[in-house]
Amino acid sequence: xxxxxxxTPLLDELEKGPWPSFVKEIKKSAETNTMAExxxxxxxxxxxxKISHWKHGGLVGVMGYGGGVIGRYSDLPEEFPxxxxxxxxxxxxxxxxxxxxxxxxxxxxxxxxHGSGLTNMHGSTGDIIFLGSTTEALEPCFADLTxxxxxxxxxxxxxxxxxxxxxxxxxxxxxxDTLDACNDITHSYQDELHRPAFPYKxxxxxxxxxxxxxxxxxRSDMSIIGTWKDDIQVDQAKVQEYAxxxxxxxxxxxxxxxxxxxxxxxxxxxxxxxxxxxxxxxxNVMPKALRPGKERxxxxxxxxxxxxxxxxxxxxxxxxxxxxxxxxxxxxxxxEAIWDFWGEYGKNRExxxxxxxxxxxxxxxxxIGLEPVPEMVAHPRSNPYIFFEEELEEDE
Amino acid sequence: xxxxxxxxxxEAMYDLVKVTHGKKNLKAMDLTKAMIExxxxxxxxxxxxxxxxxxxxxxxxCIYSYFGGSFITLPPEEGSGG
Amino acid sequence: xxxxxxxxxxxxxxxxxxxxxxIKKNYGKWAYHEILEPGVMVHVGESGDQLYTVRAGTPxxxxxxxxxxxxxxxxxxxxxxxxxxxxxxVEFLLxxxxxxxxxxxxxxxxxxxxxxxxxxxxxxxxxxxxxxxHSSATDASGVVKAIMDEVYPHFVNMDLPAKLRIAFACCLNxxxxxxxxxxxVLGVHxxxxxxxxxxxxxxxxxxxLVASCPTGAIRPATVDGKQSVEVEExxxxxxxxCYTVCPAMQINNADADGISIWVGxxxxxxxxxPMFSKLAIPFIPNNPxxxxxxxxxxxxxxxxxxxNARKHERMGEWIERIGWPRFFKMTxxxxxxxxxxxxxxxxxxxxxSTQLKH
Numbered sequence: 001x002x003x004x005x006x007x008t009p010l011l012d013e014l015e016k017g018p019w020p021s022f023v024k025e026i027k028k029s030a031e032t033n034t035m036a037e038x039x040x041x042x043x044x045x046x047x048x049x050k051i052s053h054w055k056h057g058g059l060v061g062v063m064g065y066g067g068g069v070i071g072r073y074s075d076l077p078e079e080f081p082x083x084x085x086x087x088x089x090x091x092x093x094x095x096x097x098x099x100x101x102x103x104x105x106x107x108x109x110x111x112x113x114h115g116s117g118l119t120n121m122h123g124s125t126g127d128i129i130f131l132g133s134t135t136e137a138l139e140p141c142f143a144d145l146t147x148x149x150x151x152x153x154x155x156x157x158x159x160x161x162x163x164x165x166x167x168x169x170x171x172x173x174x175x176x177d178t179l180d181a182c183n184d185i186t187h188s189y190q191d192e193l194h195r196p197a198f199p200y201k202x203x204x205x206x207x208x209x210x211x212x213x214x215x216x217x218x219r220s221d222m223s224i225i226g227t228w229k230d231d232i233q234v235d236q237a238k239v240q241e242y243a244x245x246x247x248x249x250x251x252x253x254x255x256x257x258x259x260x261x262x263x264x265x266x267x268x269x270x271x272x273x274x275x276x277x278x279x280x281x282x283x284n285v286m287p288k289a290l291r292p293g294k295e296r297x298x299x300x301x302x303x304x305x306x307x308x309x310x311x312x313x314x315x316x317x318x319x320x321x322x323x324x325x326x327x328x329x330x331x332x333x334x335x336e337a338i339w340d341f342w343g344e345y346g347k348n349r350e351x352x353x354x355x356x357x358x359x360x361x362x363x364x365x366x367x368i369g370l371e372p373v374p375e376m377v378a379h380p381r382s383n384p385y386i387f388f389e390e391e392l393e394e395d396e
Numbered sequence: 397x398x399x400x401x402x403x404x405x406x407e408a409m410y411d412l413v414k415v416t417h418g419k420k421n422l423k424a425m426d427l428t429k430a431m432i433e434x435x436x437x438x439x440x441x442x443x444x445x446x447x448x449x450x451x452x453x454x455x456x457x458c459i460y461s462y463f464g465g466s467f468i469t470l471p472p473e474e475g476s477g478g
Numbered sequence: 479x480x481x482x483x484x485x486x487x488x489x490x491x492x493x494x495x496x497x498x499x500x501i502k503k504n505y506g507k508w509a510y511h512e513i514l515e516p517g518v519m520v521h522v523g524e525s526g527d528q529l530y531t532v533r534a535g536t537p538x539x540x541x542x543x544x545x546x547x548x549x550x551x552x553x554x555x556x557x558x559x560x561x562x563x564x565x566x567x568v569e570f571l572l573x574x575x576x577x578x579x580x581x582x583x584x585x586x587x588x589x590x591x592x593x594x595x596x597x598x599x600x601x602x603x604x605x606x607x608x609x610x611x612h613s614s615a616t617d618a619s620g621v622v623k624a625i626m627d628e629v630y631p632h633f634v635n636m637d638l639p640a641k642l643r644i645a646f647a648c649c650l651n652x653x654x655x656x657x658x659x660x661x662x663v664l665g666v667h668x669x670x671x672x673x674x675x676x677x678x679x680x681x682x683x684x685x686x687l688v689a690s691c692p693t694g695a696i697r698p699a700t701v702d703g704k705q706s707v708e709v710e711e712x713x714x715x716x717x718x719x720c721y722t723v724c725p726a727m728q729i730n731n732a733d734a735d736g737i738s739i740w741v742g743x744x745x746x747x748x749x750x751x752p753m754f755s756k757l758a759i760p761f762i763p764n765n766p767x768x769x770x771x772x773x774x775x776x777x778x779x780x781x782x783x784x785x786n787a788r789k790h791e792r793m794g795e796w797i798e799r800i801g802w803p804r805f806f807k808m809t810x811x812x813x814x815x816x817x818x819x820x821x822x823x824x825x826x827x828x829x830x831s832t833q834l835k836h
Binding site: 010011013014016017018019020021022023024025026028029036039043046047049050051052053054055056063064065072086088092093094095096097098099100101102103104105107108111112117118119120121122123124125126131132143146147149150151163165166168169170171172174177179183186187190191194210211212213214215216217218219225251252256257258277278279280281284285287288291306307308309310311312314347348349 | 484485486487488489490491492493495496497501505506508509510511512521529531535536537538539540541542543544545546548549550552553558559560561562563564566568571589590591603605606607608609610611612613614617619620623624626627630633647650651652653654655656657658686689690692717718719722723725730731732733735743745746747748749750752754764766767768789790821822
Binding site for chain 1: 423424425429442446449450453454456459460461462464465466468
C-alpha cells in the first residue's frame with residue numbers, strides 16, 4: 001500500500017520542532033500498514049473534535065488468560081474500518097529492558113505480521129506495548145510470541161508485570177539484584193499474573209537504592225527499595241579530588257544532609273553513620289568517593305497508588321530491612337500473606353493501600369502476622385480514640 | 397458431604413455464573429467463597445477452587461472479562477462486538 | 479487447538495541472555511560512574527573496564543521501522559546491545575569510546591536527540607491519550623511533543639539546579655506515577671457524565687455502578703420505565719470511575735475537558751523524603767494541535783525555578799523553602815479556591831501557624 005496517506009493538517013503541525021515526533025512514527029508504519037493509516041485518520045479526527053474516539057470492550061486476553069490484552073474498539077468503525085477493533089498487547093519485557101538487536105528484530109517481525117507495527121517502548125507498567133490488533137490476530141500473534149520466548153504481561157485485577165531499575169547490570173549503587181528479583185518474582189507468579197483473582201491490581205517494583213529510579217514508592221503496591229545497614233564506604237583521597245575540582249563540600253554535602261551527620265574539615269569527611277538515613281544525596285554528588293555500605297538489602301513498603309478511588313497514596317514501610325537473596329522466600333511469604341487477607345476481604349477496585357486504611361494498619365499487621373515497629377509510622381497517633389481489645393486470659 | 401472433584405466444583409461454578417448472568421458479575425473470589433459455602437470448608441479450599449476456575453476457563457465455558465475490575469463471565473455471543 | 483496444547487505461562491525471557499559481555503563480566507562490580515557530557519556516561523568497573531552509555535530521547539510511541547533503525551545502530555556501534563530506561567529513553571551500550579561521536583551524529587541525523595542525564599529535563603513519561611485510550615481527557619503524545627519542543631535545550635544540556643522530572647497523564651487514572659513529579663501535567667474532566675439510559679441496563683450492572691462512586695453521587699433510578707441511574711451533579715468530582723466501570727456513563731466532553739498542572743513532587747529519597755505534586759493550575763482548556771497555553775505555563779514554571787532554586791534543590795524543595803505564597807507570586811499564577819483541598823483529610827493541608835512571610 002503506497003497510496004497517499006490521509007490528509008492530517010492538525011497532526012502535521014506535530015511533525016515540526018526538535019523533539020522526535022510520534023506523528024512521524026505513525027506515518028512510518030502507515031506507509032505499509034493500513035491499521036496505522038487508520039490510526040492516523042482517527043487521531044486527526046480526535047484533534048478536530050477534541051475527544052477520544054476509542055471505546056472499551058470487555059475483551060481481556062487470549063484463551064485461558066484474564067490479562068495481557070486490553071480490548072479497544074473505534075466509536076467510528078464505518079469511517080475508520082481499519083481500526084474498528086484495535087486491541088493492545090502487553091508483552092512482558094525482560095528485566096531492565098535489555099535487548100539485543102536480534103531479539104528486537106524478532107519482535108518487529110512478529111508485530112509486522114500480526115498488527116499495526118506501532119509500539120510503545122515501553123508502557124507505564126513496563127511492558128513492551130503492541131498497539132493495535134484485530135480480534136482474529138490475537139491467538140496467532142500470541143503463539144508467535146511464545147514460540148519466540150515471550151509471554152504476555154498483566155492487566156485487570158491481577159499481579160501486574162513487575163519491573164525494575166537497571167540494578168547491578170550497570171549501577172554501582174544497586175543494594176540487591178533488582179533484575180534477578182524481578183525476573184524471579186515474575187516467573188514465580190505467572191498464574192497470579194495471567195489469571196486475575198484479586199480485588200484489583202497488585203504491582204511489584206524493584207528499585208536498587210533509595211533514588212528509586214522506577215518510582216516504586218509512588219506506584220507499586222509492593223515497593224522493594226534497596227538500602228544498607230552499615231557505614232557508607234568513603235575514599236578520602238577521592239573526596240579531596242572532588243573538593244579540588246570545585247565541589248563545595250560544606251555547602252553541597254554537609255548542609256544538604258537531612259540529618260546533618262557529615263562533617264568536613266577541609267581534609268577528611270567524617271560521617272556519623274548511626275545518624276545517616278541513607279538518603280543517597282552525598283553519594284549522588286560524589287559517586288567516585290562514596291558508596292553505599294556492604295551490608296545490603298531492601299526496605300519493603302506497601303500500598304502506593306494513583307488517586308482513583310480514595311486518593312493517591314505513597315507506599316508505607318512494612319519491613320525496615322530485609323536481606324534480598326534468591327529465592328526471596330521472605331518476600332514471597334509476605335506477598336502471599338497480603339494476598340490471602342486482602343484477596344478475601346478487599347472490595348472490587350480496592351487497592352491494598354486503601355484496604356489497609358479501611359481495616360487499620362494495626363489490624364492488617366495482626367492478620368498477616370507482622371509485629372508493629374516504630375519505623376512503620378511518621379509518628380504515633382495524636383488522637384486518643386483507641387479501640388482497645390478485650391484481653392483474653394487464656395491467651396497467655 | 398463427600399469430597400467433590402475439580403470437575404464437579406467447576407460445574408457448580410459454571411451453574412452459578414449462568415444463574416447470575418446479567419444480574420451480578422462475579423469475581424474469582426466470589427466463586428471461591430460460594431463453593432466453600434456450598435461444599436464446606438473441609439471439602440474445598442481456596443487452592444482447590446483455583447484449580448476449578450482454571451478448568452472452567454480452559455474449557456471455554458467461561459471467560460475473564462473486565463469492567464473496571466476482572467470478572468468471570470459467560471463468553472459473548474458471536475458477533476456482539478464490544 | 480485445545481488450551482492444553484498451547485504454550486502458556488513461560489514468562490518473560492531471561493534478561494541475562496541479552497546482556498553485553500562487559501556487563502556480564504562486571505555485573506554487580508561497578509565502582510563508579512561519571513557523566514562525560516549531556517547524554518553520555520561512563521561506568522567504570524572494579525576491574526577497570528569502561529562501559530559507555532549514549533542516551534537518546536524517544537517519543538515512546540515507536541514504529542517497528544524506527545526500532546529496526548535502532549537495532550542497526552546497535553549492530554554498527556555496540557555489538558547489537560541496547561536497552562531502554564524507565565523514562566522511554568533508548569541507551570546504546572558501547573565499549574569503544576572513539577565510536578561515540580559517530581553514533582551521536584547518526585542519532586541526530588535520524589532525529590533522536592542525545593541528552594537527558596544529570597541536571598536536565600529527561601523524557602516525559604506519559605500515557606496513551608487519544609492515540610489509544612477511551613477515558614482520556616486530552617491527548618498525551620501531542621502535549622508531550624509540544625512541551626518537549628520548547629524545553630528541548632534543557633534535555634540536551636545540564637543547566638538546571640537539579641534534575642527536573644515532568645510526567646503526563648491524560649486522566650485521573652494516572653497510568654504511571656505523575657502524582658510525584660516535579661511538574662505533572664494531568665488531563666481532567668470537569669462535567670458530570672452524560673448517561674446513556676437506553677443502553678445502560680444492557681451494558682452495566684447497576685449495584686456495581688452505584689458502588690463505584692467515591693462520593694455516593696450515583697443512585698438507582700427508573701428512567702422512561704427502564705432501570706438506570708441518576709447523578710447528583712453537585713456531588714460529582716469528575717473522577718470518571720463510573721465510566722471505567724460502565725461505558726454508558728460517558729465522562730468525555732469535548733467542551734469541558736482540559737489540563738491541570740501540578741508541581742513539586744519527587745520519588746527519590748535524596749535529601750527530602752518523597753513528596754506528592756501539588757496543584758498549580760486547576761484548568762486549561764484543550765487547544766490542539768499544540769496546546770500553547772499549557773506549553774507556556776510549563777515553560778514559565780521551569781524558567782522561574784531555574785533562575786531561583788539553589789544547586790541540588792528539586793522543584794518541591796525550592797518551593798518548600800520559599801513558601802507557596804511566593805511560588806504563586808513569582809510564577810504569576812492566580813491562587814483560587816480550587817487550590818484548597820476539600821476531599822478527605824483536607825484540613826491537614828490548612829496553614830495553622832503564624833509563620834508567614836510578609
